[in-house]
């Protein structure tokens with residue numbers, strides 16, 4: 001079995017809240033709570049969930065833009081927190097991130113050549129002339145050309161700005177890109193163009209993607225595997241073609257039932273109650289106050305990951321692990 005390109009093991013991210021608890025103790029917002037994930041070379045994993053579920057925080061931990069409170073991030077089997085400065089510098093080139101709003105992520109005062117070449121300048125790679133050649137090369141890779149070098153971001157459309165953001169992400173030849181709501185701000189026709197571009201680049205540059213989105217149709221179209229987050233935890237994960245119509249976790253079932261489709265026979269599951277405060281998640285299964293299938297045990301005992309088959313994992317008391325399946329069998333089965 002090969003080593004995952006990236007692995008998160010029981011990763012948590014807790015922020016100290018400005019408010020104290022009832023007894024005056026400091027309280028914490030638990031943005032990410034015990035997330036374990038494996039990403040294998042060349043695959044696209046979709047991370048889906050409501051706002052505030054912890055998707056973006058998980059992506060930022062993977063890219064090490066923020067550090068986790070506890071747990072471990074492994075890159076090819078090595079704990080990234082043990083990296084020397086030299087190793088960390090090399091790692092930063094391999095992992096890039098593309099954000100939702102390209103207009104906010106591109107410096108409005110700088111021309112496209114400056115923006116796209118900035119990573120090369122920071123890492124002191126190539127001469128000025130060579131950098132310009134490389135910028136033109138990646139602009140062509142994303143469907144633009146040398147005529148864009150001297151333009152400013154405000155002169156471009158939303159789709160063109162996102163192409164520039166992608167060019168900036170690939171200029172260092174990364175292995176892995178976190179795409180955080182990367183097409184959500186675009187018109188549907190432009191979304192399709194950008195998704196096709198990302199697929200082409202994945203083949204050309206041998207990229208692995210973590211694709212974060214709240215759009216289930218986009219996730220199902222674009223991703224090899226899906227992980228569903230609720231209140232900072234991954235409650236279900238599996239291959240897209242297997243779990244698309246075979247979701248097991250009551251929250252994942254409700255989330256996908258609300259997704260607009262042309263299927264008139266589909267019944268929407270309406271969830272009761274509010275999303276709980278992540279600073280004080282409910283005891284036991286954090287979904288139990290809203291779950292129509294909750295049992296007595298759900299409010300007392302936290303469910304563990306249950307391996308239903310080689311790729312399908314659910315965190316719910318309704319299921320039991322089938323013998324022979326574990327996290328070590330996932331990689332074999334997605335090949």
Ligand code: SF4
Nearest residue numbers: 285288291298316317
């Ligand atoms: Fe519902 Fe219990 Fe499963 Fe949680 S563990 S999703 S409350 S059935």
